Amino acid sequence: MQDAADQNGEVEFVIFTSGGQSFSLDIRHVREIRGQSAVTPLPHAPEEVLGVTNLRGAVIPVFDLARCFALGATVDAERNVIVIAMNGTQTIGLLVQSVSEIVSFPRANIQDAPDMLGGSAQSHISGLVPLQEGMSRVIDLPSLIQRRMPVPA
Amino acid sequence: MAANDAFRDLFFEEAEDLLATLSDDLVRLSAGEFDNEIVHSIFRAVHSIKGSAGAFSLEELVDFAHRYETVLDGVRSDRLELTPDLFRVVQRSADHLAVLVEAARTEQETDRAVTETALAALDACLCAASATGADPMPTASETPEAGPAQEEPQFGFVPLSLDLDSLAQTGPQSFDICFRPHPSLYENGHEPALLLAQLAELGHLETEIDLSALPHWSAPEIVEQALSWKLRLATDATQDAIEEVFDFVDGLCDLTIQAEGNDMPETVVQNGAPIETATTKLAEPDAAPTATCIEAETAEPASATKSVAAADTPRPTLRVDLDRIERLFNAVGELIINQSMIAQRVDDLQLHHDADMAVHVESYRLLARDIQEAVMAIRAQPVKPLFQRMSRIVREAADGTGKQAQLVMVGEGTEVDKTVIERLADPLTHMIRNSVDHGLEGPEQRCANGKDPVGTIWLSAAHRSGSVVITIRDDGGGLDREKVLGVAVKKGLVPAGADLSESEIDNLIFLPGFSTASATSLLSGRGVGLDVVRTAVQSLGGRVNIVSRPGKGTEFTIALPLTLAVLDGMLISVGNISMLVPISAVLETIRPLAGEVQAVGPDECLLSIRGRFVPVIDLAANLGVPRAVEADAPMLLLLVETEARGTCALLVDRVHDQRQVVIKGLESNYGHVPGVSAATVLGDGQIALILDPDAIVAQNHGAGLRAVIPS
Numbered sequence: 066m067q068d069a070a071d072q073n074g075e076v077e078f079v080i081f082t083s084g085g086q087s088f089s090l091d092i093r094h095v096r097e098i099r100g101q102s103a104v105t106p107l108p109h110a111p112e113e114v115l116g117v118t119n120l121r122g123a124v125i126p127v128f129d130l131a132r133c134f135a136l137g138a139t140v141d142a143e144r145n146v147i148v149i150a151m152n153g154t155q156t157i158g159l160l161v162q163s164v165s166e167i168v169s170f171p172r173a174n175i176q177d178a179p180d181m182l183g184g185s186a187q188s189h190i191s192g193l194v195p196l197q198e199g200m201s202r203v204i205d206l207p208s209l210i211q212r213r214m215p216v217p218a
Numbered sequence: 219m220a221a222n223d224a225f226r227d228l229f230f231e232e233a234e235d236l237l238a239t240l241s242d243d244l245v246r247l248s249a250g251e252f253d254n255e256i257v258h259s260i261f262r263a264v265h266s267i268k269g270s271a272g273a274f275s276l277e278e279l280v281d282f283a284h285r286y287e288t289v290l291d292g293v294r295s296d297r298l299e300l301t302p303d304l305f306r307v308v309q310r311s312a313d314h315l316a317v318l319v320e321a322a323r324t325e326q327e328t329d330r331a332v333t334e335t336a337l338a339a340l341d342a343c344l345c346a347a348s349a350t351g352a353d354p355m356p357t358a359s360e361t362p363e364a365g366p367a368q369e370e371p372q373f374g375f376v377p378l379s380l381d382l383d384s385l386a387q388t389g390p391q392s393f394d395i396c397f398r399p400h401p402s403l404y405e406n407g408h409e410p411a412l413l414l415a416q417l418a419e420l421g422h423l424e425t426e427i428d429l430s431a432l433p434h435w436s437a438p439e440i441v442e443q444a445l446s447w448k449l450r451l452a453t454d455a456t457q458d459a460i461e462e463v464f465d466f467v468d469g470l471c472d473l474t475i476q477a478e479g480n481d482m483p484e485t486v487v488q489n490g491a492p493i494e495t496a497t498t499k500l501a502e503p504d505a506a507p508t509a510t511c512i513e514a515e516t517a518e519p520a521s522a523t524k525s526v527a528a529a530d531t532p533r534p535t536l537r538v539d540l541d542r543i544e545r546l547f548n549a550v551g552e553l554i555i556n557q558s559m560i561a562q563r564v565d566d567l568q569l570h571h572d573a574d575m576a577v578h579v580e581s582y583r584l585l586a587r588d589i590q591e592a593v594m595a596i597r598a599q600p601v602k603p604l605f606q607r608m609s610r611i612v613r614e615a616a617d618g619t620g621k622q623a624q625l626v627m628v629g630e631g632t633e634v635d636k637t638v639i640e641r642l643a644d645p646l647t648h649m650i651r652n653s654v655d656h657g658l659e660g661p662e663q664r665c666a667n668g669k670d671p672v673g674t675i676w677l678s679a680a681h682r683s684g685s686v687v688i689t690i691r692d693d694g695g696g697l698d699r700e701k702v703l704g705v706a707v708k709k710g711l712v713p714a715g716a717d718l719s720e721s722e723i724d725n726l727i728f729l730p731g732f733s734t735a736s737a738t739s740l741l742s743g744r745g746v747g748l749d750v751v752r753t754a755v756q757s758l759g760g761r762v763n764i765v766s767r768p769g770k771g772t773e774f775t776i777a778l779p780l781t782l783a784v785l786d787g788m789l790i791s792v793g794n795i796s797m798l799v800p801i802s803a804v805l806e807t808i809r810p811l812a813g814e815v816q817a818v819g820p821d822e823c824l825l826s827i828r829g830r831f832v833p834v835i836d837l838a839a840n841l842g843v844p845r846a847v848e849a850d851a852p853m854l855l856l857l858v859e860t861e862a863r864g865t866c867a868l869l870v871d872r873v874h875d876q877r878q879v880v881i882k883g884l885e886s887n888y889g890h891v892p893g894v895s896a897a898t899v900l901g902d903g904q905i906a907l908i909l910d911p912d913a914i915v916a917q918n919h920g921a922g923l924r925a926v927i928p929s
Contacts, residue, residue: 105907108841109842118905124883124897124905
């Protein structure tokens with residue numbers, strides 16, 4: 066992970082499901098979790114960018130996480146939530162199917178993503194964490210966002 | 219340390235204000251308006267900077283300010299005549315003072331050599347004065363006789379360089395000091411005893427207190443100026459050192475310092491605030507008999523004008539951290555949205571019989587708008603300080619290039635959002651430098667072309683239909699289009715043999731990597747081109763244009779939104795997306811009759827309106843969204859004015875209403891969206907995009923328009 070300082074410490078992850086698969090995000094990146102709210106579509110945006118929404122007066126983009134990982138569009142459902150994530154000063158929303166739990170792992174338990182995860186799927190994954198019922202992919206948030214940002218004017 | 223930092227910030231804020239006053243006064247002086255009060259005001263500004271700088275041990279600044287102040291003191295007491303040469307020195311010194319303050323703020327090293335040069339220039343003025351003065355006594359520069367005498371024809375005095383400080387230290391000298399504190403001195407927490415103790419450190423001090431004005435002990439309170447001291451100080455120190463002791467009570471007391479052996483009262487010091495003393499004198503002629511010793515010889519007829527000037531005091535202001543305003547601003551934006559939502563809900567309830575509620579909701583709305591307007595007004599600031607900095611840039615640039623240039627400012631009272639002003643400083647500096655460096659010709663060439671050798675740069679600001687327009691115009695040679703095109707071709711920015719219109723050639727200079735300076739000069743041509751200016755202006759939501767006339771000059775126009783915070787827009791919808799078009803761009807909305815829209819070519823069409831043909835742009839196709847109305851529904855067009863293509867008609871699905879919205883940037887969390895300048899939150903919490911008609915028009919290729927024309 067990026068922080069070498071607490072190499073031996075514990076890391077907390079928010080675990081959620083998107084496109085039927087499990088993903089996790091370092092809790093330090095997660096600001097809050099909200100119900101799905103109205104999203105205004107943006108012209109000329111890539112398909113995984115659903116649009117922008119209003120977060121207490123701030124305009125934030127919302128990404129469909131499933132589409133980011135080429136898992137098809139997230140189907141509209143009651144349980145869908147938006148994970149509000151922070152990357153530096155940037156705030157974004159990630160539409161996911163559901164949030165399941167918050168789990169704490171020793172840093173040593175995080176494994177590197179194996180090479181088999183080729184293409185775009187690997188580029189936004191920083192590692193794997195074992196769960197009781199399988200494993201969860203750790204999202205590399207900066208890389209996920211960066212690829213989708215339009216070039217600044 | 220934190221408290222110290224806060225004081226430090228305060229000092230720099232104040233210094234900035236003082237420098238602004240200073241440069242204001244200099245402009246008035248240069249306009250030929252000579253008035254003692256202006257000189258006094260300049261002196262006070264420099265003196266205050268010196269005083270506060272001392273508290274932060276900014277030695278270079280203090281030294282320089284001190285020397286500067288001495289020259290100014292000479293001018294205000296008529297010992298130095300304000301010749302054009304001297305004025306130039308005074309002006310340059312003000313520039314240098316600003317440089318020193320800035321260096322101190324950023325804690326950067328200054329070029330000591332530049333300071334030395336500036337000091338030398340000041341010294342030269344002083345030397346000239348002392349040499350022409352009647353008597354090169356230790357404190358000659360302070361001798362009042364030197365003033366009038368100097369105006370008279372001189373008898374070939376050879377300028378003589380004298381080091382005043384070393385002369386003054388020839389031996390112990392006695393000074394008679396008359397010190398009479400004003401009540402305000404006590405009110406400000408000063409203590410005469412401490413001042414006297416400080417004086418005693420300079421040498422042998424004899425004190426005598428004058429208690430004659432002291433009321434009987436039973437009197438309810440001490441009357442004005444009850445106490446005064448007559449002091450006699452034998453010291454090696456210079457008069458300056460004595461004056462320094464009283465630095466902090468400047469204007470809070472009557473003070474005369476008279477060197478032993480002079481018949482005349484040596485000088486009048488500490489009239490750093492002569493207005494007050496003069497006014498006091500006028501108001502109570504008998505109240506302070508000894509006070510006359512202060513202004514005896516300098517006040518003269520000038521005292522009348524001074525007291526008039528005193529009425530012209532600045533309005534009280536409050537400094538507030540911008541972050542706090544930002545917070546207030548955001549909160550107000552939310553309040554407005556919340557207000558609309560509540561109004562909407564109340565409306566939905568259909569409370570016919572409860573008119574009371576409606577009244578409350580309405581007053582809530584009015585109140586919320588009032589607050590919004592008031593908060594908006596906080597951020598608006600005149601562009602004056604920004605413009606004043608530019609006059610310094612012009613002087614520096616002119617010096618650096620050996621050209622002569624003057625800056626004429628127009629409309630500096632124009633108010634613009636503070637953020638706009640701040641972010642405009644760099645591009646404007648660059649453009650001004652550019653104008654002097656590349657725009658203006660050298661003096662010889664100007665003469666040869668029959669122009670005034672002094673080039674003029676006009677800097678103006680004005681409000682024009684919801685935006686602020688800043689123009690930078692020079693009377694130089696204009697763009698050398700052949701050269702510009704040549705450079706562009708050489709750098710591969712345009713293909714060789716390209717046939718470009720004049721304005722297209724002019725606009726080439728905004729391309730990245732373009733710089734015409736054949737010899738890289740000190741000022742511009744550092745690889746930072748006008749493209750940086752354009753980018754900076756565009757990031758503020760503005761545009762920059764150039765108009766150049768060969769032989770006549772070049773004019774740059776920067777059009778900026780008044781504020782980055784609010785916008786009047788027309789709410790429209792295209793497909794299922796709500797959008798706002800800035801009202802400043804909208805000319806009219808029309809529903810064309812059949813036959814008024816004609817297809818031209820495969821996918822262009824034109825609207826015929828009042829004898830003109832206007833291109834029609836399908837907004838839905840342009841933005842890549844499906845239309846929400848039937849293809850054969852009547853067309854609804856929004857006529858917009860654009861800079862790139864003149865009038866254009868935007869095809870939209872619906873036009874709702876007009877409203878004022880708070881602008882929310884998209885860039886910080888997402889990025890730039892083509893054709894969209896920003897977003898806003900509507901009353902129902904939904905986000906609407908704010909369109910940039912110019913960008914829409916520029917990127918339009920008329921795709922798919924054919925399909926929408928009703929047959």
